[in-house]
Amino acid sequence: QVLLVQSGAEVKKPGASVRVSCKASGYMFTDYTMHWVRQAPGQNFEWMGWINIGNGNTKHSQKFQGRVTISRDASARIAYMDLSSLRSEDTAVYYCARDRGEYNWNYGTFDYWGQGTLVTVSS
């Protein structure tokens, strides 16, 4: 079955960077786009960006331009999300979520999600 397992919770100081990983299993990793979405306390879900696992192309939300880097290690079946210059407002649960479009057709709907990674930014 499809499984996305994310790395553990992180506590970071303002200005630091964080890397969240997402290890996939149960499907052809290179055939599906992976998204990153976050949910801050009391806030809506917020889409951050996606990566075409097949060719490595990425797209980010304008809100995170310059601060977020999404990458993948196709051989290890892992997607990564790096967020830099952290501030308190970045405290949130970060999710990887597989796009339901096969062959990296970016459908924009998320059919499987990781369990979430809590990132806390606090001095």
Place this chain on the structure above:
Amino acid sequence: EIVLTQSPATLSLSPGERATLSCRASQSIVSYLAWYQQKPGQAPRLLIYDASNRATGIPARFSGSGSGTDFTLTISSLEPEDFAVYYCQQRSDGLTFGGGTKVEIK
């Protein structure tokens, strides 16, 4: 940015009752709307995509309808495991989510 407004914020119902949840878009999103269910401490689960298509493994008591700006998620007869928060999400222009509707036990 397309804004999705969900109503009501909370729905108090008993098992066996029918639940009707609304999602309204700030502009037409055709049928590019999905619904997700989220339980405490869990990741969201895809229920409905493209307004009315049930995702794999989703029971028939869940149905979606609507087009343009107004959409509805209906749970025909609530089971105990259906008490959760439900979110809508659009993919017509960017990717945005609604604020959620909590379905709680009355």
